[in-house]
Amino acid sequence: MKLSLIGHNHKYQIESLIKIFFPTVRFSDHDQSGTEKDWVITRKKQGKHHIYLLAIACLNGKKQAAHFVMAQDVSEQEARLQLCAALYLALSRLLNRQLPWGMMTGIRPVKTVHQLMEQGNSPEQVRKILKTKYFVSDEKIDLCLKTFSVQQRCFVMECQPKVFSLYISIPFCPTRCSYCSFVSQAIATKASIELMREYVKNLIAELAVTGEIVKNLGLKLESVYFGGGTPTALSAELLEELFVCIQKHFDLSQLSEYTVEAGRPDTITLEKLQVLKKYRVSRISINPQSFNDEVLRNVGRKHTAQDVIDCYQMARKLGISCINMDLIAGLPLESLESFQHSIDQAIALQPENITVHTLTIKRSSDFYAAGEKPNRNSLVAEMVSYAGNHLRQAGYMPYYLYRQKNMIDNLENVGYSKPGFESPYNVYIMEENQTILAVGAGAVTKLVDETGISRIFNYKYPYEYNNGFSEMIRRKQQVVNFYEK
Template identity: 35%
Template sequence: MCKIGILFENRDFEHDVYELIKAFYPEAEIHTLYENAEAEYDLRFSVERDNDSYIIKYERTENLSKQETEQKGVISADILSKENAGCGIQDAHALRKENKDNIKYALYQLLVKLTGRTLPWGNLTGIRPAKLAMGMIESGMKNTEAAREMRERYLVSPQKTALAITIANREREILKDIDYENGYSLYIGIPFCPSICLYCSFSSYPLKVWEKRTDEYVEALCREVRETALMMKGRKLDTIYIGGGTPTTLLPHQIRKLLDTVGEAFGYEGLAEFTVEAGRPDSITREKLMAIREYPVTRISVNPQTMNQETLDIIGRRHTVEQTKEAFHLARELGYDNINMDLIVGLPGEDIHMVERTLEQVRELAPDSITVHSLAVKRAARLNIFKEKYQEMSFENNQEIMDLTMKTAYEMGMGPYYLYRQKNMKGNFENVGYAKVDKAGIYNILIMEEKQPIIALGAGGSSKLVFDHGQRIERVENVKDVSNYISRIDEMIERKRTAIATWL
């Protein structure tokens, strides 16, 4: 494994520098340094600043790849200030953004020279490229001007630029009737799963361990629902999303209790969308789907992740491909006309032929939308914790696979409607939602574009309070541990009450 040291003699934009280097060297062991260390590194970067510029240098002790022929390199990025910025830039936030863009532009050029390769999303290290594109368009730029800005300023590939601009325009059309200033969305988390997937880093708990306490959890959750509805009185509820975990780990009577409480507290009138992410096929039954159908739910998910049984076994999803098909057909039989399916590319051992097999079986089912995730292994995932056990497995994702998923989605009558990125994504790609006309997930767009408050209930819920016309965001966190959530529910409610009173 390559060992990289980054010496920050100046700590401006430390996170951005680290993330961009990590994007070029995803498998490297990277150390941030604040003083010269005697430890040996295969590659060492330094970031310093004088009055007029940031100076980035690298030095390496041996060739890291065939492309890397230079032992040393240096590049500089101009520092803008109120005195030399030009164009009348006086706002401190705007100046900081300009300087951040300058240093990332220079560092990217240095890394391209060093490695001999480029990244599909250029020097963008954030998770919301479509939000960037939408902001440009909403500022008055034409599509062609926004595309040029993404290619030239952020060095995004033409293909990804086109994707971001396309999605930004579709998002604007879908959200045109949403009242950002007075509206909000509601997320309700069910943190239980039949088993925990190998790659999962969410707040999920195995149902077998917790099934005797699910009634207690639902009771605490319903209390949070009722109290939060009082806090949000006078605002317009636009979308509800019940996710997890796996919401259908709840029993039918628990589902009814929760949805009755939500209806009584918030009301279901005027919703633009109501999603229940049924999720794992091995948790879906006729009785549960019939219970959900008693309420004005407009959209559900049946999520296979892959249609290759050998991969399902490896990643710990204890269901069969046949169960996925049965759950999907059952939902159609019961009248669900907006069904999403989540897929993951880059799973251990899967090559393009296995992805193609998944896509063909999904095509036969004909869902109304699909969400294609590029595998991202986060620190909490067992796949990362026990990486030695899985190090001999291949994790393949490339542009050919991403092109195949897009081609299949188009052939199924779907177009892209939202995207986001995560850290440590295989291939430095993205997650893309594709949907047929009028079947896009509105909540998915709202959570990514950060246009309005998202109030999150349940263990691990992270509310985003968007205010000052979308210019500021504050978070309010619920504890992740289920026992703590149940015992400290009054504290969770008071956290919310204080934050909503302060910022909204």
């Protein structure tokens, strides 16, 4: 698509907006003499008393335009927003299509609600802003406002600089799912088992150094979260070594959450669950993704729907107090009826948390490379609506949500919870209002205070992490510098 920007430099925002309509589009500069049928022109013109903002879009020879006139003294940010609005209107008229999230491209819509409320707006004013400025649908505004009110009720949303969560990255999985875009290593070979042992040894050292820093700075640990990957891809012995290390180096007395994403049922054994229980893990994930075996096979998951149910019942018998189940809307071969069955089945099991994801097609997934076709858009929107309605009827409320690039139909991921079982970590990581100290490959520490966020990046891949381990330890010093500045 040919793209022309005149009188402004909002290339990133204009391109991001076009991508919500055309996720795989590629851009080139506009050439008036070219024969390209698809093009967009956006223009900001400074007049004597006003600013003129114009967008024209042309697809297959058909054109639509929209424009706004604003006062001279509006901020650059407001002018940019209005230019994007003109483009959104031109594109949606041309395609005869309204998007559920309108022109919102950010991944944290509830954070926008927080900011608008902090500026003194009432919920009704926020509703009006989201509807008229961003063109968000009533359904998604309701979702945002409900999520916001659950967060207000359940969590301290103001930044508390001395309170933190600990994230431990376990980037290993038994096999790789075809839609996966995470840095996660399949562990089928002997070499990868060796890599994993070495990795845990280094992780223990990084945890010890982090624990020492935390102690010296007098920080208070609120939640521990093992993510990945699939943490239960580790053996029971390696898991126990990590739990012992955490117990030794951190004060767990004020913990409100201890989560291990068990995730794949093909990694869960009674022995591992017993270890989790012994070290007081309070929340685990057992993720069906779908309760349709054909869908699971097709995406490379080596377990059945019945395996999920068996693991769930095993964890329940052991008394794990909070269980989350992830489902994905839009997987190939999933019909509306089979997705509805998955939601109904999850509700029937009564886990405390159910998280509904929308399939995202990332370039780093096998799925993208194989040119797999996801479900058609409107069907996925119907799946997501069904999930929201039925979960709410069953007593689950949305408590965090986020969006990613390349989600089908520009939809969202939503964490639902029975009252009183909301995961603090999921809220803090999304709303970015608490420090997260992160260890392991691919982990990103986020240091949060009133002035903003500083990040420390660990090496991405397990072999890089093992090889560059001393550098990882050196970077931890930045935590001390942050608190002592």
